[in-house]
Amino acid sequence: MSALLDARGLRLAFGGVKAADGIDLSVMAGEFLAIIGPNGAGKTTFINMATGYLRPQAGTITYDGAEITGRPPREIVRRGIARSFQLPQLFSEHTVEQNIALAIASRAGIFSPLAPLLRPAWREEGAELLERFGLLPVARQRADALNEGTRKLADIAMAVALKPRLLLMDEPTSGVAASEKMAVVETLVRVLRQAGVTAVFVEHDMDVVERFADRVAVWSQGRIAALGPPAEVLADPAVQRDVIGIARHA
């Protein structure tokens, strides 16, 4: 397997806080890599650097063989990296299908609320995407009327509408009711695997990590403290003490 994304020596400090203190990480094509670690460890900071929302003060990020360090988010999306946010970024007053249509149109550089009307092909593509995510029943509902699990899926469907090869998801299950959580993850993993998308996801639920991650990276104070298969990493006493013992249950 070859590295799709390669981060070397990433550093970024906010005042005295080292949010990234020498991050080296290769994300392999086709894998699902989970990022775990306590609050404030720098997990979101890594995603922000990889997607152009933050520029590292040192280090390089290479994607598909080209350096993308510090490139703007829109260019990075165009190259094939999409993301979802800790808090879903849906247009709350629009319906689910309108949100998806806007994402599809933005891929073509069109950022208009009328975009869905422009091309019937986009409507079809949107319906097909909603079907894959099991969102057809809520297609006509406003985004702000959705429960959290459905909102998360809709947010990820928007990211998938950008046709990424790599998707970085910041806490796709946070705020999702425990009873819904596994179904949400099963759906998104099935869609992403079918589409051949490589995925990095920040996760606080160790059951989800154990079941769906090929590898897990443990973040601690801006560094990667452990990296490997979940069965190995989650059994590490230091990880159990420092991460799992204080895992946040959202």
Ligand SMILES: Nc1ncnc2c1ncn2[C@@H]1O[C@H](COP(=O)(O)OP(=O)(O)OP(=O)(O)O)[C@@H](O)[C@H]1O
């Ligand atoms: N834009 C910013 N300005 C100042 N400090 C920041 C900024 N972004 C992050 N930080 C700080 O950097 C550190 C790492 O933050 P980050 O959001 O990456 O952590 P995290 O691992 O995602 O935590 P959480 O699990 O709470 O989401 C924290 O101390 C945070 O307060």
Ligand SMILES: [Mg+2]
């Ligand atoms: Mg975070």
